[in-house]
Amino acid sequence: MPPTIFINHTINLTPFSPEDKQYLVQYLNDPIVYRNTLQIPSPYTDEEAETWLKIVAQNREKLGTEANWVIRHQKDGLLGSIGRAMKNHGKGHLEEIGYWLAAPFRSQGIMTQVVQIYSDWLFANHPDLVRIEANVFPHNAASMRVLEKAGFEREGYARKLHVKNGVYLDSIRMAKIR
Numbered sequence: 478m479p480p481t482i483f484i485n486h487t488i489n490l491t492p493f494s495p496e497d498k499q500y501l502v503q504y505l506n507d508p509i510v511y512r513n514t515l516q517i518p519s520p521y522t523d524e525e526a527e528t529w530l531k532i533v534a535q536n537r538e539k540l541g542t543e544a545n546w547v548i549r550h551q552k553d554g555l556l557g558s559i560g561r562a563m564k565n566h567g568k569g570h571l572e573e574i575g576y577w578l579a580a581p582f583r584s585q586g587i588m589t590q591v592v593q594i595y596s597d598w599l600f601a602n603h604p605d606l607v608r609i610e611a612n613v614f615p616h617n618a619a620s621m622r623v624l625e626k627a628g629f630e631r632e633g634y635a636r637k638l639h640v641k642n643g644v645y646l647d648s649i650r651m652a653k654i655r
């Protein structure tokens with residue numbers, strides 16, 4: 478049985494597998510995902526998905542456990558993903574999380590439940606961890622609401638924190654403390 482984090486009676490977090498590639502390509506060619514995230518490329522090709530699965534394997538090796546999880550429904554399969562940014566190589570008191578949900582499954586409360594359970598799971602399974610943070614673009618009200626409902630608090634507004642395609646972007650930092 479692969480490592481599993483129980484979310485509810487139909488959804489679990491489970492590891493990525495090579496069969497997930499086609500769903501990454503299907504769901505990540507989405508202008509909303511591209512607009513709201515920093516690292517997910519567009520267009521999202523087969524090669525991008527293969528590169529991602531290699532990164533997932535490298536992170537697993539570094540950490541000795543999963544760093545990146547598939548949000549998997551027992552009937553609908555891959556719904557999205559959540560994982561760690563591997564701050565300080567996955568060691569120490571601080572971690573950042575990132576996540577996305579495929580368009581057909583949004584606005585049903587799924588990510589709220591996933592972020593809540595996953596962040597609590599990180600604290601429970603990593604005794605050194607005291608702070609989990611997330612960085613959200615100011616236009617992404619849905620993601621801020623998800624974090625708030627999952628116990629994160631807004632800490633600050635960082636101006637021009639990121640550069641994407643030569644454009645500086647502001648970011649809102651939110652964190653959950655043990």
Ligand SMILES: CC(C)(COP(=O)(O)OP(=O)(O)OC[C@H]1O[C@@H](n2cnc3c(N)ncnc32)[C@H](O)[C@@H]1OP(=O)(O)O)[C@@H](O)C(=O)NCCC(=O)NCCS
Nearest residue numbers: 510513576577578583584585586587588589618619620622
């Ligand atoms: C952001 C995202 C993860 C939300 O997932 P989700 O499962 O749809 O979220 P939930 O249904 O659990 O909760 C969404 C909340 O945001 C609210 N919301 C949605 N759109 C909103 C908007 N435009 N303005 C304000 N609130 C909004 C919903 O009403 C809901 O809050 P409520 O329960 O208090 O009514 C999903 O839309 C997504 O993957 N988007 C693209 C990628 C992304 O943004 N990733 C996060 C990067 S930081």
